[in-house]
Amino acid sequence: MSEPILKESVAQKIEKHCERLHDDLGNPEPPIFLDAIRELLRLGKTFYSLEDPSLLDRVIHRLTIAGKQVISQPTRLLAAWQRWDIKALWIPEQRHILFLNS
Numbered sequence: 001m002s003e004p005i006l007k008e009s010v011a012q013k014i015e016k017h018c019e020r021l022h023d024d025l026g027n028p029e030p031p032i033f034l035d036a037i038r039e040l041l042r043l044g045k046t047f048y049s050l051e052d053p054s055l056l057d058r059v060i061h062r063l064t065i066a067g068k069q070v071i072s073q074p075t076r077l078l079a080a081w082q083r084w085d086i087k088a089l090w091i092p093e094q095r096h097i098l099f100l101n102s
Contacts, residue, residue: 013051017048020047020048020053021037021040021041021048024040024044024065025037025040040065043064043065043068043069044061044064044065047060047061047064087099
């Protein structure tokens, strides 16, 4: 049984998509678990289907992923707050500044 041969352009497109996924996973060493890949694809399917995403596409993707992750695991926001030693948070829509008492 012979292996199918892909056109060079198709192979390059696949490589670009795989690199984008790998970058978003944080460039982990093998083995790469499919659950993590599936989760990224579930959160940002349209981004990963783009041929050549612009800077705006990348920013929107990052914010969307971050928002969905915070909604699914609210403790991530607290962990980020503590990790970066944030003292206050400005919420412009409500005209509030939230201070962390420490």
